[in-house]
Amino acid sequence: MTRKILIIEDTPTIARVQKHIATTVGYDVDIAGSLAQAKELISKNNYFCAVVDFILPDAPQGEAVPCTIEAQIPTIVMTGNIDAKTRDIVEKYPIIDYITKENKQAYHYLEKQLQRLPRNENVKVLVVDDSASARLHICSLLKRHKYQILQASDGIEALAVLEQTPDIAVIIADNEMPNMNGDELCGEIRRLYSNDEKAIIGISGSNAVHLSARFLKSGANDYLRKPFNNEEFYCRLSQNVDMLEQIATIRLQANTDYLTKLPNRRYFFEEAEKSLKKMQKKELTPSLAMLDIDHFKAINDTYGHDAGDEVLRGLAISFAKYFTKDLAARLGGEEFAVYFNDTNKDEVLKRLDNFRHFVELNSPEFSKEKIQFTLSIGYAHGPVYQIDQLLKQADIKLYDAKQNGRNCVMS
Numbered sequence: 001m002t003r004k005i006l007i008i009e010d011t012p013t014i015a016r017v018q019k020h021i022a023t024t025v026g027y028d029v030d031i032a033g034s035l036a037q038a039k040e041l042i043s044k045n046n047y048f049c050a051v052v053d054f055i056l057p058d059a060p061q062g063e064a065v066p067c068t069i070e071a072q073i074p075t076i077v078m079t080g081n082i083d084a085k086t087r088d089i090v091e092k093y094p095i096i097d098y099i100t101k102e103n104k105q106a107y108h109y110l111e112k113q114l115q116r117l118p119r120n121e122n123v124k125v126l127v128v129d130d131s132a133s134a135r136l137h138i139c140s141l142l143k144r145h146k147y148q149i150l151q152a153s154d155g156i157e158a159l160a161v162l163e164q165t166p167d168i169a170v171i172i173a174d175n176e177m178p179n180m181n182g183d184e185l186c187g188e189i190r191r192l193y194s195n196d197e198k199a200i201i202g203i204s205g206s207n208a209v210h211l212s213a214r215f216l217k218s219g220a221n222d223y224l225r226k227p228f229n230n231e232e233f234y235c236r237l238s239q240n241v242d243m244l245e246q247i248a249t250i251r252l253q254a255n256t257d258y259l260t261k262l263p264n265r266r267y268f269f270e271e272a273e274k275s276l277k278k279m280q281k282k283e284l285t286p287s288l289a290m291l292d293i294d295h296f297k298a299i300n301d302t303y304g305h306d307a308g309d310e311v312l313r314g315l316a317i318s319f320a321k322y323f324t325k326d327l328a329a330r331l332g333g334e335e336f337a338v339y340f341n342d343t344n345k346d347e348v349l350k351r352l353d354n355f356r357h358f359v360e361l362n363s364p365e366f367s368k369e370k371i372q373f374t375l376s377i378g379y380a381h382g383p384v385y386q387i388d389q390l391l392k393q394a395d396i397k398l399y400d401a402k403q404n405g406r407n408c409v410m411s
């Protein structure tokens with residue numbers, strides 16, 4: 001979905017720069033050179049957000065700001081300079097941010113804000129405070145920046161909400177609460193989630209100087225003292241969200257196979273080991289298959305390495321679709337593996353043979369050169385709870401499949 005942005009700016013060169021930034025970020029841009037033009041556009045369109053020049057020929061006192069605010073459009077104000085009087089006027093409005101157009105950095109900052117806003121729609125923030133009015137205030141700040149909001153009135157309720165909604169990214173916790181203090185809640189959350197999985201921002205109205213350190217030592221990522229400045233609140237929040245997103249990206253890269261985009265060996269081992277522990281506790285029998293392309297070296301030798309890569313990518317797409325509910329990965333080379341949560345051996349063997357047959361028939365569709373190939377599959381189903389042992393068993397069966405003439409499943 002393309003989001004529409006309204007740029008209200010009377011200087012054409014600045015409007016062009018802002019339009020370029022917004023288009024690069026992915027917005028559909030409308031430009032108004034005056035307040036009158038802006039009003040007309042607002043009456044006809046729905047805008048995701050607006051960038052508003054504070055001084056316009058027909059709005060010399062910043063009148064364009066209340067115009068977009070009243071139309072419920074999240075607003076970023078751009079000003080030539082920010083003297084105390086202008087700042088006072090701007091800060092009275094519930095805007096997203098204000099940016100002074102003094103240098104190039106201002107436009108980088110605008111770009112960051114325009115990128116951040118749509119991403120916030122997917123970021124869940126839990127607000128924990130026993131005071132309904134304090135919660136309301138923080139929630140209204142979060143709503144303005146389009147975050148998804150959850151609330152809890154004490155630590156115990158917060159832990160229950162976290163259990164029900166495991167993808168909450170940020171917890172904003174007050175300190176003085178009944179049942180459990182904010183720093184105690186921090187400690188409880190940290191027993192379950194690391195600080196690169198979930199960020200905690202502690203807040204308190206207390207003057208106690210040691211409280212920020214206590215929060216941070218209990219596992220909070222950040223701390224704010226009430227009453228806080230809205231700008232500081234937004235800066236700290238977005239810094240924490242940026243940090244979580246950067247770590248999630250690095251983690252994804254570390255767990256993904258570069259060529260096929262499937263989970264890689266490392267991720268496969270980690271996840272299978274976690275599952276094996278649970279299977280052992282429940283006394284269930286784990287199972288795993290190794291899949292290997294037959295005569296892959298000959299494909300490379302005949303069609304070239306790039307065509308071999310294309311075959312691997314094509315196979316990976318079908319493989320991931322076929323085994324969506326299971327843990328499917330590329331172990332390396334032309335070797336793939338799938339770990340099954342489903343422990344019914346006959347059922348799993350039937351699915352594996354169906355996939356083998358699918359590849360035999362459809363492999364030419366995977367590459368431009370229409371390369372036909374087959375798979376050999378080794379399947380291990382054992383009361384073994386070490387991933388390397390289970391893989392070894394499957395590898396022996398894979399060897400049997402190759403010895404048996406290839407293009408078959410052995411168990």
Ligand SMILES: Nc1nc2c(ncn2[C@@H]2O[C@H](COP(=O)(O)OP(=O)(O)OP(=O)(O)O)[C@@H](O)[C@H]2O)c(=O)[nH]1
Nearest residue numbers: 293294295296297298300305306308309333334402
């Ligand atoms: N194109 C491409 N080739 C790869 C990649 N990784 C490994 N290979 C090649 O995969 C081939 C594997 O060959 P072998 O292990 O001899 O097995 P095979 O030719 O498939 O024969 P069988 O397994 O016995 O059926 C080697 O030629 C590797 O160079 C890759 O990422 N891309």
